[in-house]
Amino acid sequence: MSKPLLRIDALESGYGASPALRGVSLTVESGSAVAVLGANGAGKTSLLKAISGALPCWHGTVRLAGRDIHGLAPHRVARHGVAHVPEGRELFPLLSVEDNLLSGAYARADRPGLKRDLDGIYQRFPILSDLRRRAALHLSGGEQQMVAIGRALIARPRLLMLDEPSLGLSPALVADIFALLKELNRRQGLTLLVVEQHTQMALDLAHKAYLMDAGRMVSEGDAKRFAETREVRDRYLGSGRQAIQGSTRWRRKRGWI
Ligand SMILES: Nc1ncnc2c1ncn2[C@@H]1O[C@H](COP(=O)(O)OP(=O)(O)O)[C@@H](O)[C@H]1O
Numbered sequence: 516m517s518k519p520l521l522r523i524d525a526l527e528s529g530y531g532a533s534p535a536l537r538g539v540s541l542t543v544e545s546g547s548a549v550a551v552l553g554a555n556g557a558g559k560t561s562l563l564k565a566i567s568g569a570l571p572c573w574h575g576t577v578r579l580a581g582r583d584i585h586g587l588a589p590h591r592v593a594r595h596g597v598a599h600v601p602e603g604r605e606l607f608p609l610l611s612v613e614d615n616l617l618s619g620a621y622a623r624a625d626r627p628g629l630k631r632d633l634d635g636i637y638q639r640f641p642i643l644s645d646l647r648r649r650a651a652l653h654l655s656g657g658e659q660q661m662v663a664i665g666r667a668l669i670a671r672p673r674l675l676m677l678d679e680p681s682l683g684l685s686p687a688l689v690a691d692i693f694a695l696l697k698e699l700n701r702r703q704g705l706t707l708l709v710v711e712q713h714t715q716m717a718l719d720l721a722h723k724a725y726l727m728d729a730g731r732m733v734s735e736g737d738a739k740r741f742a743e744t745r746e747v748r749d750r751y752l753g754s755g756r757q758a759i760q761g762s763t764r765w766r767r768k769r770g771w772i
């Protein structure tokens with residue numbers, strides 16, 4: 516079998532002295548899409564932050580294509596080809612759409628290639644072309660998510676990590692975003708690591724899924740069969756309305772909807 520693009524072993528990390536990841540292991544094969552599911556506070560965001568270098572690694576290893584990247588600063592992890600679409604998008608609110616997109620390309624020196632890729636992003640998201648001079652602050656949630664994904668794509672990543680891309684979006688937009696992710700993975704071979712509360716969409720996109728709870732991976736398996744496992748069904752799908760209502764309340768509390 517080929518070497519996995521991302522391999523994490525026994526990773527421990529957290530905030531100050533308080534642990535958020537308690538020995539997490541995960542493997543992402545090159546060209547695959549992997550979903551990480553779990554309730555609020557399970558450690559999903561912390562996992563992506565630890566991979567991208569925004570949280571320290573206390574113990575364990577993070578390897579990208581066999582190369583140890585743990586402990587590197589975020590800009591160095593990005594240079595190795597890891598792009599992170601963070602929870603809540605984190606655009607520069609006062610910068611234009613175009614400057615936000617270009618902020619993802621700081622590590623690139625090839626200006627003609629960059630211009631082509633920027634045009635490619637405007638072709639993919641025509642609405643962003645119309646809004647290219649508008650400050651990110653004035654965009655809708657869906658437009659902001661497109662900019663956040665465009666900013667990640669312009670870095671030409673080997674691994675694209677997305678933290679709750681559906682957050683605060685209408686069902687139609689969520690379907691559009693997931694259709695785009697599927698196309699990027701299936702047609703262009705881009706490797707994806709997606710953290711989602713929208714379990715059904717994530718399992719439809721992913722080849723493999725993991726379930727996190729209290730900083731640990733408690734289950735993993737084939738995404739199509741994963742939905743049938745009792746733990747996932749009971750907690751997230753069976754009476755899925757509860758989980759969805761809970762997360763809606765949480766999102767409202769945080770002012771995202
Ligand atoms: N900035 C922070 N400072 C301290 N603790 C945090 C911070 N962010 C998250 N945590 C804690 O880390 C744990 C995992 O949180 P998080 O990774 O955000 O979970 P998820 O993304 O699955 O909702 C939780 O116990 C949470 O309270």
Ligand SMILES: [Mg+2]
Binds near residue numbers: 559560561
């Ligand atoms: Mg989170």
